[in-house]
Amino acid sequence: MTVRARIETKLMEALAPTRLDVIDESHLHAGHAGARPEGETHFRVKVTSAAFSGLGRVDRHRRVNALLAEELAGPVHALAIDARAPEEPGRP
Template identity: 60%
Template sequence: MSRSERIRAALAQRFSPTLLDVVDESHQHAGHAGARPGGETHFRVRIVAPAFAGLSRVARHRQVNQALAAELEAGLHALAIEAAAPGEAGA
């Protein structure tokens, strides 16, 4: 299973999102810190889930980072997060 698939599975299980996009942006960071041959080091996640209702941006990011702690420990170098609750602007 690829890192992208593991990220998707972990977030789907934890948050039951109504929208989940996981994009591997590693190719944009070739030669930069944390980049590795073969990629799977830099990701962008867009997630919309009821679990984020009433939470601050920081709290949402913390929850996503906690859900992906194993990936972060295993070499995920960078994670851009866009997290919203359904019905919010940008959701």
């Protein structure tokens, strides 16, 4: 299973999002620290979930980071997160 697929699976199972985009941005970081030629090192996650209702930005990021702790300890060098509740304007 690819790193991207593992991220998607974990977030889908834990958050039941109404929207989830997992974007591999590794190609944008070629030659930078943590980049590998095969990619799958730098990701952007855009997730909308009712699980984030009532939580602030930091707590939302902590929740996503905790869910992806295994990936962040290994193959993922960088993770950009846009986590929103469905009722928020400008949802990802």
